Amino acid sequence: MIAPGRVAVVTGAASGIGLGLSERFAAEGMHVVMADVEEPALTKAASELAQRGASVLPVVTDVSDRAAVEALRDAAVSAFGAAHVVCNNAGVGGPHGPLWECPPGEWDWVLGVNLGGVINGVRSFMPLLLEQDAAHMVNTASIFGVFAGTLGPYGVSKHAVVALTETLYFNLQSLGVSHVGVSVLCPGAVRTNFGTSARNRPASAGPPMVRGEAEQASAERFDRLSATGASPAEVAGIVADAIRASRFYILTSLNRNEAVTRRGSEIAAGGPPAPPVSFV
Ligand SMILES: NC(=O)c1ccc[n+]([C@@H]2O[C@H](COP(=O)([O-])OP(=O)(O)OC[C@H]3O[C@@H](n4cnc5c(N)ncnc54)[C@H](O)[C@@H]3O)[C@@H](O)[C@H]2O)c1
Secondary structure (H helix, E strand, O other), X not given: OOOOOOEEEEEOOOOHHHHHHHHHHHHOOOEEEEEEOOHHHHHHHHHHHHHOOOEEXXXXXXXXXXXXXXXXXXXXXXXXXXXXXXXXXXXXOOOOOOHHHOOHHXXXXXXXXXXXXXXXXXXXXHHHHHOOOOEXXXXXXXXXXXXXXXXXXXXXXXXXXXXXXXXXXXXXXXXXXXXXXXXEEEOOXXXXXXXXXXXXXXXXXXXXXXXXXXXXXXXXXXXXXXXXXXXXHHHHHHHHHHHHXXXXXXXXXXXXXXXXXXXXXXXXXXXXXXXXXXXX
16 A cells, blocks of 8 residues: 555654655655644645655644544545545653643643544544555554553553554454554654644643653653654654554564563563663
8 A cells, every 4th residue: 555646644744753754655656645733844844845756735734623634534535536544643742740730731632632633533534544445544652652651641642542553453353354454653762853742732731730850850861862762764664664564563662572571571460560761
C-alpha cells in the first residue's frame, strides 16, 4: 500500500514525526493529505513539500473534533479518491505532576488529542480503508504506552492508544480481514518540537499547572533525553518498513527489549513498577 499514486493521510503533519512521515510518503510517490491544527506551520510545511514536486493537500484539522476528522476524510476522498495509509499521529504533552492536582481542562486536552484523536481517526477512516484492496493504519502511542512512566495524563493516554490498537487488530482478525493492517508506533526519544506542544494548548484547558521542583526536574530530564533521540526521518523509515512487513508493534528505543522484559517480570512478580532507566 506504500506505492506511487496511493494516498497517505497523516495527522500532526506540520512538525516532527508527522512531517517526517509526510516527507517519506511523498518521496515514495504517494499523494499526502497533511492534517494539523497549527495552520501557519502546516501551510509552510505543505508548500515546501509541494515545491519539491510532492502531491500534497494540507487540511487544517483539530483531531479532537469528531466532525473535523470526518471532514478530513471527505477532503482526502474528494481530492484523491481514497486513503490507503492513515497515520493517527497528532499528540501533545501536558503536566507531569500528581494526577489528583491535574485540572480537568488539562485531562480533557491531553486525552482529547492523544486518545480522542485516534478514536476519531479510527471511526472516520477504518470504513474507508476496508473498501481498498490494501491499506494500513498506524496509531502513534509512545514508549510510555508500554513502559511504566511518570508523565501524568500523557502516559495514561498512550497506554490507551496501545490498548485501542490491539483491540483494533483483534477486531480485524475476528472479521477475517487480511487486506488492512494496523500498527502501533511507540517511539522512544525523537528530535521534534514536542517539548513546546503547549503552543497548541486551547484556552479551554485553563491555566497551565504550576510546576513543582520535582516536576520541573522530570520535564527537564525528559527534554534533555529527547534532544538526543532519533530524527523524524529515521522514525519514518522504520514506520515504512514496518507497514511493508505488517509489523504490529513499532518500538524505536535502543533499550526496548530489556525494558519490556523487565516490565513483564515486574508485573508477574506483583510489582511495584519502576520507570525505565532511559527511553532514547
Ligand atoms: N518526540 C518524541 O520524543 C516522541 C516520543 C514518543 C511519542 N511521540 C508522539 O509522536 C507524536 C508526534 O509528536 P512529535 O514528537 O512529532 O511532536 P511535534 O510537536 O513536533 O508534532 C506534533 C504535531 O501535532 C500537531 N497537533 C497538536 N495538537 C493537535 C490537534 N489537536 N489536532 C491536530 N494536530 C495537532 C502539532 O501542531 C504538531 O505539528 C505525538 O503523538 C507524540 O506523543 C513523540
